[in-house]
Amino acid sequence: QEISADAPELSTHSESLEYLKEQGFRVSSMYRVCNTPEEVWSAVQKIGADRERLEYEIDGAVIKTNAFSQRERLGATSKFPRWATAYKYPPEKKFTRLKEIEIHVGRTGVLTPLALLEPVFLAGSTISKATLHNMDYIRERDIRIGDMVQIMKAGDVIPAVVSVDREARIQERETVPRTEFTMPETCPECGGPVLREAGEAAFRCTNPECPAKIYRGLIHFTSKDAMNIEGLGPAVLRVLCDQGLITGIGDIYRLKDRRAELIGIERMGEKSVENLLNSIENRKKNELYRLIFGLGIRQVGAAASKVLANHFGSMDALMQADPETLESLEDFGHITAESVYEFFQNPRTRALIAELKELGLNMVCETKAAPLVHSEITGKTFVLTGTLPTLKRADAQKLIEEHGGKCSSSVSSKTDYVLAGEEAGSKLERARQLGIRILSEEEFRELLK
Numbered sequence: 001q002e003i004s005a006d007a008p009e010l011s012t013h014s015e016s017l018e019y020l021k022e023q024g025f026r027v028s029s030m031y032r033v034c035n036t037p038e039e040v041w042s043a044v045q046k047i048g049a050d051r052e053r054l055e056y057e058i059d060g061a062v063i064k065t066n067a068f069s070q071r072e073r074l075g076a077t078s079k080f081p082r083w084a085t086a087y088k089y090p091p092e093k094k095f096t097r098l099k100e101i102e103i104h105v106g107r108t109g110v111l112t113p114l115a116l117l118e119p120v121f122l123a124g125s126t127i128s129k130a131t132l133h134n135m136d137y138i139r140e141r142d143i144r145i146g147d148m149v150q151i152m153k154a155g156d157v158i159p160a161v162v163s164v165d166r167e168a169r170i171q172e173r174e175t176v177p178r179t180e181f182t183m184p185e186t187c188p189e190c191g192g193p194v195l196r197e198a199g200e201a202a203f204r205c206t207n208p209e210c211p212a213k214i215y216r217g218l219i220h221f222t223s224k225d226a227m228n229i230e231g232l233g234p235a236v237l238r239v240l241c242d243q244g245l246i247t248g249i250g251d252i253y254r255l256k257d258r259r260a261e262l263i264g265i266e267r268m269g270e271k272s273v274e275n276l277l278n279s280i281e282n283r284k285k286n287e288l289y290r291l292i293f294g295l296g297i298r299q300v301g302a303a304a305s306k307v308l309a310n311h312f313g314s315m316d317a318l319m320q321a322d323p324e325t326l327e328s329l330e331d332f333g334h335i336t337a338e339s340v341y342e343f344f345q346n347p348r349t350r351a352l353i354a355e356l357k358e359l360g361l362n363m364v365c366e367t368k369a370a371p372l373v374h375s376e377i378t379g380k381t382f383v384l385t386g387t388l389p390t391l392k393r394a395d396a397q398k399l400i401e402e403h404g405g406k407c408s409s410s411v412s413s414k415t416d417y418v419l420a421g422e423e424a425g426s427k428l429e430r431a432r433q434l435g436i437r438i439l440s441e442e443e444f445r446e447l448l449k
């Protein structure tokens with residue numbers, strides 16, 4: 001729509017909305033011009049009462065000063081204008097029947113109970129499933145199959161079951177039986193053993209070959225923030241898994257040898273197969289952090305993956321990292337460090353990395369390749385041990401790498417220097433036996449000059 005150049009002089013918000021409407025724009029019909037605080041409050045309540053009938057979801061109403069001249073006088077704080085404020089409605093809740101509880105097996109094997117509901121319209125959409133989080137959540141609220149349950153949806157969050165109508169349970173005890181839910185002892189997807197780890201709310205399928213885990217792992221691996229392989233989303237992966245063309249991450253990179261079979265798959269024309277295979281090949285060159293994130297290490301998101309890639313510079317170095325070094329990284333706690341360490345100690349991980357390396361995936365962090373500064377330690381291998389007087393382990397490691405040196409976790413004949421601080425243990429002992437030069441922090445700093 002073209003707006004005429006001789007637009008009228010507008011002095012209020014409501015005038016501008018009316019003007020936009022005249023010009024053919026879609027403007028919300030729910031705005032009101034109010035003259036007193038009482039009018040504002042009743043308008044807010046009216047919108048709140050009507051919001052269920054809207055074809056879109058709203059979580060609040062905004063109260064604004066109408067006159068532009070007043071807006072100018074009111075101005076803004078460093079973050080917000082002073083002439084507008086939002087009123088947030090409480091999240092919508094509704095009762096419906098819990099028909100069944102289904103188990104969803106996630107990427108890490110966690111079994112999540114899902115409520116299958118009598119469909120109900122809530123906050124702009126029809127809801128037929130809601131999360132029950134975990135077994136503790138169900139027990140604490142005494143949620144049973146057959147119950148009338150209250151569900152809530154707030155913002156973009158998945159709808160959740162929040163409470164049970166106990167009255168209804170009593171009233172319906174003759175007509176609608178309730179059944180208590182128990183977590184299955186075997187995985188509903190693969191029949192593998194289900195275990196609850198100490199101190200965890202989650203039950204997990206422990207079968208590493210569980211097809212549900214593999215499928216969800218593949219979805220994660222190819223996703224936008226990970227390897228970002230276009231054309232290999234959940235639906236296509238489902239088909240390729242069902243057809244046996246993919247049974248693990250490595251198979252993605254062998255699809256090029258099965259072109260004919262791919263073209264044979266319904267809706268996968270020659271052109272889209274070509275595009276898919278190109279996309280897979282091109283993404284082999286991805287930055288290292290994408291691969292690290294794609295592997296789906298517990299507790300490790302995209303940001304932590306970047307820290308790992310930048311710090312270690314290569315998959316090989318990362319695989320050798322010891323828990324202390326990992327824990328000293330920015331934003332890495334004990335649990336994350338342990339999780340990364342255990343992940344790379346797992347023979348399955350090591351086999352997968354070797355396979356992906358063989359298939360030609362990038363295993364180094366490009367930005368790390370060239371040392372920032374050339375010095376006496378360029379190309380030398382260091383082992384760190386004990387507590388240094390001023391340098392943190394991660395900082396020392398960073399300095400070494402910036403000067404072109406490498407860090408290793410164990411002392412061997414290939415070690416050039418051992419940087420030792422207080423309470424250095426067996427590594428220092430071993431360095432002495434092998435006659436490797438041992439540095440104090442002071443001597444180390446001297447070398448960097």
Ligand SMILES: [Zn+2]
Nearest residue numbers: 187190205210
């Ligand atoms: Zn399973």
